[in-house]
Amino acid sequence: LASMVCIRMATVNDLLMMQTTNLWCLPENYQMKYYFYHLLTWPQLLWVAEDFDGKIVGYVMAKMEEDEKQPKHGHITSLSVLRTHRKRGIATDLMRRSQCEMQHVFDAEYVSLHVRKSNRAAFHLYRETLQYDIHDVEKGYYADGEDAYDMRCDFKKQQQQQQQQQ
């Protein structure tokens, strides 16, 4: 199934468009400085989906958590794909690229993220396609009071599962 978007690592030239894409998809928004902060700390973890005309139609912004008490792990700060570009597997591709860099560049053992309890499409992506597990429920995590699933994907476990499948 041909997807026809370019999946590549983000550069500074993409940040303004990523911010716009975020404003068109999600109610959780960030100032540009936060985008700079991610790009300038973990450049390998930011990926974009670029359409044929150069428009950024999707992105993933991730970081490494600096928690001494836990094993090294990454965290997905924000992920979104424009409504017009659904059903192309773009979100999956973006997540896979970022997760790969988390493992190989930053030695992450697992990656975590938050997702709205009611967001069935996103939950399906994480649970079924990307094989995240529910780690916890965070009550009232979102600004409008909605609960979040705190989900995790353990990389070693994922590798074992993939090997078994093969």
Add this chain to the structure above:
Amino acid sequence: VCWHVYGLLHRADHNYNEAIKAYKQALKIDKDNLQILRDLSWLQMQMRDLNGFLVTRNTLLNLKPNLKLNWLAFCLSKHLTGDLEGAVRVIDIYLETLDADSPEKQRDYEPSELALYKNHLLGEISPHRGYLHLMACKPLVVDMGAWMLQKAKYELRMAKWADARATYIQIFQRGLTEDYRVHAGYMCSILERPQIPKTIGTHTLVTTVVLDQKQRQKIMEVYKATLARKFGRSKAVQRVIMTLMDQDELSVALEAYCRKQLTKGVPSLASDLQSFLLLESPPPSSPNAEKTFVLATDPLDIKNHATYQAMVKIADRFITNLESCKKYDPNDTDEEPPSTILWAWYFRAGLHELAGQYNEGIALLEKCFEHTPTAVDVYELIARLYRSAGDIAKAVEYLDKGRDLDKQDRYINNLTTKYMLAAGQPETALERISLFTKHEGNPEQNLFDMQCCWYELDLADCLGRKQIFGKAIKKYTAVVQHFEDFQEDQFDFHSYCIRKVTLRAYTDVLRWEDDLWGQPYYGRAAEGLIDLYLKLHDNPGLLNEQLGNGAEPDYSNMTAAERKKAKAIARKKKKAAEKKAAELEEKQKAENNGKALANGPVDDDPDGKELLKSKVPLDEARNYSAILSKHAPGKVSTWILQFDVSMRRKKTLMALQALFKAKSIDAENPDLFTRIVEFAVTTPFVDENEIVMSVVKSELPSLLNGCSNVGDFVMRMSETCKSAVETLSLPMRTAIAAALIKTEKASPKEASELIVNGGLNGHGMTVENCAKALTVLQKMGAETGTWEKIVKEGFPLSTLFASS
């Protein structure tokens, strides 16, 4: 200490130049003060005083050579002042100060970043040295993706074609099959080209440069033999192969591709396939430059494109079959699910849109509504078609209905807002977008805090069209403020990035910041501001109206006594108005102070009146035009605006230069043509000094394509127009018609024929351009009924054109 504190205060106020001066004074007294030197260095970087930065970092390194940050900062200062060898040497000397078992020399993130940064410097000096270093530092590197990409680039530059090919395969294996720039590089290794062309999106070498049949075949063979085997599931590989096919093979592949996408129900299929509609762009100016491709966007070009015609055939056949037997082809074994026909109609409507066939598209989408009234995508497309067909109000209606079906979706909410702004409904637009802003406080403030440029620009455009100048200027200025914040944002990262050693990303950001004012959002804001300020300059009475003073009386025809009396009355009126406004402000402030605690900062000047009062329109226009000339010199609109500003400032040579710059970018531009005519008609009659006039006299003929006077120039364009009326753009026809009147070379009837006789044939046939043409016809006093009839027939849904 006093100077230091003074400097800190200036820094806090973002008066960086003043802060630098203060710090330098402090250093005269205490030249080795580490804190002051550090602070000064970041200020110098922020202001791009790179030589100053070099000196300060040199001092700091000598004072504290045991600090890693001082070494890296000094290295950076060498790099940015152009001493690449020096920068590399600094890194080497630093590493020599460390033991072999130092953590800086082990495989980890920071050593890896430093090695790759050093390699970037070496690569700039020579690919050979870069390559050797890259191979040597591999054990340290954790960012293997970047390492391999750099290796491949060196191999291309050094003509190691087979090595490059192997490296690209490794890059694909790492998972980068969907990065089309990697494909572009791979193709270069196949065709033995050392330089990868700059590409955007899903473009590769094949779709950017016009290659010959042999070259295309060579790439195709390699892709089919190697990549298709190794990476069979890669979407990009399949797509690249499609871009290499000839028309017949492509039609077959497109059919298979469409089947999959329609069954799956992918909404973006039509826009997807548009990427295949490439045209060879006009031959390049220099004979040695390669021919390139450009995307077809005008309906005329699309309709004539062989691949488009193939897509239409496929879509029509599918629809016929799906409607009759629920299969793509009668010989298919299984029936398609009920949604497939919906997406087939939707796809065909999308194809109609590309060809400018809005009515046909709308008819199909009506069928979609009957089938599935809840398909939000259909509402989006039908709205877009109605808008293009000239009925924005109807477009808004549809979008709002679609939005109502999915209140959780911000995209459709934003789109509805956007269309409402385009339809001149800013109040309802604000209501819609507020559904997604944070619940506390003023939604416009929240959008400002989140730097929501798209909304502020669209709102400013909307208000500008409604002649609400104050608020429009305020909104454009808000976007300018965001960009000023973006420039300010980098400040903390100067020290941060050197500590984190993410020097490649950091230097990229520095470069980006240097050209911040060339960004499209800023450009739109600046262009919007120039447009409004020029309007205010041209019409001073307008400014007074906007400020609520009422129109100024015309003093020119009064006697001295009358003038004195009129001015006294005007003064009294103004005072009364100001008193009233002040009372209102006090009342507002009292209310707001109550709200302020709950809602955060309150806008003192929501309608931009204070902003308007404080600005001199032509000065503002000039300032923004100067920035655009410096940072967006590649856009023809920059020079059109520069011309407009320069003419009003009576800067003849600057105006002339702007025309030449515009011509070098887009010689066929209708706005440029109009201004060349304006210049040629106006300038010889303006009182100017001799040198200026002699320059104008010698340079003007080349602008007039060799003609000795503007009348001949316009006549010649008119002749070209008459013989090529079918392919010339409507805006150009309109511009030539207006020029014929301006140069008094034709009667209104004759000039109007240029517009009317071409009908709706040619490029640029949009409702907007038809309306502009109508305005020109009205201005020249020509008969408009025929043109209105023609447009109404071609765009029956348009609300701008009355029925005949």
